[in-house]
Amino acid sequence: MPARSAEPHRWATHTRWAVAALAATVLARLVWMLFAPNGMNLVDLHVYVDGSAALLTDKLYDFTYAEKTPDFPLPFTYPPFAAVVFFPLHYLPFTLVAIAWLLAIAAALYGIVRITLELLLGAETARQPGWRTASITWTAIGLWLEPVRTTMDYGQVNVFLVFAVMLAVRSARWWISGTLVGVVAGIKLTPAISGLYFLARRRWMTVVWSAAVFGATVGLSFLISAGETRRYFGTLLGDADRIGPVGSVWNQSLRGALSRLLGHDVETGPWWLASVVLVAVLAVFAWRALGPDDRLGTLLMVQLFGLLVSPISWSHHWVWLLPTVLWLLYGPLRAVPGARIFAGYWLVTALVGAPWVLSFFQDSIWTIPRPWVLSWLGTVDVIGVLAMLVWIICSPRLLSRTARPADLSREPAPHPTR
Numbered sequence: 001m002p003a004r005s006a007e008p009h010r011w012a013t014h015t016r017w018a019v020a021a022l023a024a025t026v027l028a029r030l031v032w033m034l035f036a037p038n039g040m041n042l043v044d045l046h047v048y049v050d051g052s053a054a055l056l057t058d059k060l061y062d063f064t065y066a067e068k069t070p071d072f073p074l075p076f077t078y079p080p081f082a083a084v085v086f087f088p089l090h091y092l093p094f095t096l097v098a099i100a101w102l103l104a105i106a107a108a109l110y111g112i113v114r115i116t117l118e119l120l121l122g123a124e125t126a127r128q129p130g131w132r133t134a135s136i137t138w139t140a141i142g143l144w145l146e147p148v149r150t151t152m153d154y155g156q157v158n159v160f161l162v163f164a165v166m167l168a169v170r171s172a173r174w175w176i177s178g179t180l181v182g183v184v185a186g187i188k189l190t191p192a193i194s195g196l197y198f199l200a201r202r203r204w205m206t207v208v209w210s211a212a213v214f215g216a217t218v219g220l221s222f223l224i225s226a227g228e229t230r231r232y233f234g235t236l237l238g239d240a241d242r243i244g245p246v247g248s249v250w251n252q253s254l255r256g257a258l259s260r261l262l263g264h265d266v267e268t269g270p271w272w273l274a275s276v277v278l279v280a281v282l283a284v285f286a287w288r289a290l291g292p293d294d295r296l297g298t299l300l301m302v303q304l305f306g307l308l309v310s311p312i313s314w315s316h317h318w319v320w321l322l323p324t325v326l327w328l329l330y331g332p333l334r335a336v337p338g339a340r341i342f343a344g345y346w347l348v349t350a351l352v353g354a355p356w357v358l359s360f361f362q363d364s365i366w367t368i369p370r371p372w373v374l375s376w377l378g379t380v381d382v383i384g385v386l387a388m389l390v391w392i393i394c395s396p397r398l399l400s401r402t403a404r405p406a407d408l409s410r411e412p413a414p415h416p417t418r
Helices: 002-035 043-052 080-091 094-121 129-142 146-154 158-170 174-187 190-200 204-224 226-236 254-262 270-289 295-309 315-330 339-352 354-359 372-377 380-400 405-409
Strands: none
Touching: 002 094, 002 129, 043 080, 043 094, 043 146, 080 174, 080 204, 080 226, 094 129, 094 146, 094 158, 094 295, 094 315, 129 315, 146 158, 146 315, 146 339, 146 354, 158 174, 158 190, 158 295, 158 315, 174 190, 174 204, 190 204, 190 295, 204 226, 254 270, 254 372, 270 295, 270 380, 295 315, 295 380, 315 339, 339 354, 339 380, 354 372, 354 380
16 A cells, blocks of 8 residues: 555656656757857758748749858748748747747657557556656657757757647548648648558548648649749659758668769669669568557558658658657567667667768768768668568567567556666
8 A cells, every 4th residue: 555655656756857857958959049159050940931931922942041051052842832831930030930949849749759659558558647757758858869959950840740640640530630641741742651651541531631631732822822833843843952962961861872872863763763662562561560550650661661762851850760769669569579679779879860970971961972881871770770671570470489479469568667
């Protein structure tokens, strides 16, 4: 009885420490933003805010921001619907927008962690005090991962997009899920890959409705700025060179990795096509190796596939690594030998920021050839995903050597502190 009565007090203490850690992290980021010399760079947020102001002038895609990036003036690269969404922000003081953006990123990341644990453990278990504390703790850790750090440094939109997709997966209502996916795909095309998840789950109405909502975002953009909408979908769509330097180590896609290994931009040639086919085959086999109820695992297979096959996947696009770590530690494959090794791999490389470290060794963001050691080190995310897909495919055999699947299915939910 005394031990039972001490349990709530123990978790209350843990929660206070977790909240303190999260608050300290957010405060540190705010102090850095407001007082560090480069804290208010936020180059992508400038593009969103200043670029969207050009929406009504039919010069949206002529806009560039070069104040902090003289070596590469940043254009507005998103669909015109993104400018519609961001347009009201240019009426507000930029510092106010920046502070609100940072706080919203932290809140959205917490939402991502909570939904991740709900998908893994069930809503009832995820609401238990220990798991609420774990959600706060992992949010504090997640804010230090390179994809989130750079999202905050640049004022990027990635965490919001991941949060919207997680909400879509969490919902059982096709019109909610479809609306969320359609809207975020209208803001930035890459979340459209999430449609593969709903196809895999046979949620046909969600797929149809998300396509319809995306079409509506294009239609609304056409009504507001027909010329720029035609220009984006007619000539600019798919122009990777306009988005940025493909061969930079910051680009952790297949195309980026292969280009650095071969010393030239492979574009969409035979090397890239062969690698896409290979990854697609591995992703399908990995998905088939998952249990039928592993919704998060299915979602991660889709999103990691999308990150690899996209022409450019900047390191700040890899926010999906945080749900991946949680899936490896607390998901159905947690007992498979190697699960913690992969979780540690992603945690270490993301906390250190491997692309950030390697960026100091490239002559410029435009230089593709480099020493072979740097080329191979620059495949950190690509190699990690490929190795993990192979591991997932082999997981039934690995698990059978240590425990029967039936035994694992009867195990209680993992403890948050173990």
